[in-house]
Amino acid sequence: MSAGQILFVDDEEPMRIAVKQWLGLAGFDVAVLARPEAALARLSPDFPGILVTDVRMPGGMDGLGLLKAAQAKDADLPVILVTGHGDIPLAVEAMRLGAYDFIEKPFVPERLAEAVGRAAEKRRLVMENRRLRAMGAGDDMARRLIGPSRAMERVRAEIQALAGLPLNVVIFGDTGCGKELAARCLHDYGPRAPKPFVAVNCAAIPETMFESEFFGHEAGAFTGAAQRRAGKIEHADGGTLFLDEVESMPLALQAKLLRVLQEQCVEPLGGNRSLPVDIRVITAAKADLQDEVRSGRFREDLYYRLHVAEIRLPPLAERQDDIVPLFEAFAARAAGAHGRTPPELSQGDSGALLAHGWPGNVRELRNEAERFALGLGLRLGRPPDPPGDGESLQASVAAFEKRRIEEAFRAARGDVALVMARLDLPRRTLNEKMARYGIDRRHFLE
Known part of the structure; x- marks a missing residue:
């Protein structure tokens, strides 16, 4: 088995050949590259190995630049820097930026193999911990987003895939489908979980209060503003802002929200200073936002800023x-x-x-x-139909039976096998009752 995957970057071909041989003999799977940009293209949070790079390389990106870019992709990626200049201040700067180790040329192969081995083992433990956390997160999410159906398995998989990504997400679904719960899962299973999750129902805020609610205000900004108040956007700094029924947001506020997202700062009402904010925006909508854009009720530029990824929740x-x-x-x-x-x-x-x-x-x-x-039985949204005046027991039973069969066909969209299973009726009995009550399954087909 390989001792670990290594990406080695150096602009000098003899050094690339030597390091590939040395680390290959030590049991490592080594890929050597001449340019930092080529190495960066191979890196991702799923990359199971480590990065070793020369510091001083001509033109474009150097080793420190590659270190910063690699850390931006995955802060837990071990990066070992190599230099031939004996530059102590450079070594200090590299360690401050998060380098795992620093090796000075010339070095003996054993010194490099030892440093690489320790870094590879650290990476292996990080990846294993991530895998176990992901498994635990999946189990925990299944307890929150309940349902064994394929549709819910898909929703949970989408949330797990998007939770760790710095993307704005739109959640579509009918009223009561659980859009806020899905948004909370996106927040709770991502890196922003320790920071605030701020939920705002855009349809519940009076238009005259929108600006103050979202952006906050300074003392004296308007009558009754006795003291400074942070708005929802400022309160969500570092975390997630969830905007439910975002299609209800007035156009004037849409423009101001777009500016916040573009400039990453918010200016409270009555204030003369802008406050930097770092937020992820998750929105929920009942209406098709593209239809809202076409009708002129929703800004197209804001739509594309918010709709980077989407999750669709199916009705029950x-x-x-x-x-x-x-x-x-x-x-x-x-x-x-x-x-x-x-x-x-x-x-x-x-x-x-x-x-x-x-x-x-x-x-x-x-x-x-x-x-x-609480022992109150099933109501299912409406009381049972009362029997007609003077209606016999047999007629009441027949009316109830017909209604139950029709409801089952409606829910099953005309699928006879599903109706048989739901009502626990054999096919012959179901056919007889359908003929007796004049029920035609074709009326319930999609």
Whole structure:
């Protein structure tokens, strides 16, 4: 097995040949390059090896420049610098910038192999810790973003991939789909987790208060401003600003937000100084922002600034496999909060959950689960239809049966096999009831 991967950069070919031979004999997998730019193109947070580079190279980027650029890509990447000038101040500067070690030419091969071996072992431990943290993060995220469906597996994978990247993200989804929870996961599993997560519902702020809420104000900026107040943007410095229903933001404020993102500073109302801010912006939208741009209600330049990456949350009706596990999890939490044991779901209860359309998505499901956990039964958003005056028991049962079968077909989008499973009916019985009640599955096909 290789002792580790090494990128060695030196503009002198004899040195590249010698180092490749020395480290190759020591068991390392060595790639030698003449230019720093070529090495930089190979580096990423996933690179499992280390970087060894000469300091003084003619033209373009030198070793210190490569060190800074490599650290920007991955601050945990060990970088060993090599120089033939005996420059002590340069060595001090290199260590201050984060170099792992500093080797002076000429050096014996054993000295280089020893330094490289220690750095490679450090890199191996870093990569292993990252792998274990990622596994733990994935398990923890599955407990927060509940659901075994392929759709939710995709959402969790997208969040895990984007959490560590310095990109602005737009989350699309219907009301109640869990957009703020997804945004919190993007924050909590990324490098900004120790810093604030500031959530703002743009649709809930009166237009006259938008500017003060976002940018803050100095004392005396307007009537009633008795003291300085930091705005949401300043409060989110170093962390994440989450803008829910961003399509509700007035055009005038969109222009000011764009300026903040471009210049990375904010100027409070009534102030004469700009405050530097470092924020990641995650936005959520119910409407298609491109349609908003075409209609003139949303600035195109702000759209492209915010929409670097996107996550789409599917409605609950498209996540049938998640409905019962989500319901049981919410019910268990609600029952635990009140010191109760949640009642068990009957087969009929599960069928009712699966047959319901869930227009309120996960939020509606959580409310139903909390009612159920407190022993109030299932309401599913509306009371049952009352029987007609003088209606016989047989007619009431038939009306209920027809409605249940139609709801199941609607939720299953006409899939007979899925309806059979949900209602626990054999095919012959289902066919007989469909014929009796005049139910045509074609009416429910997508």
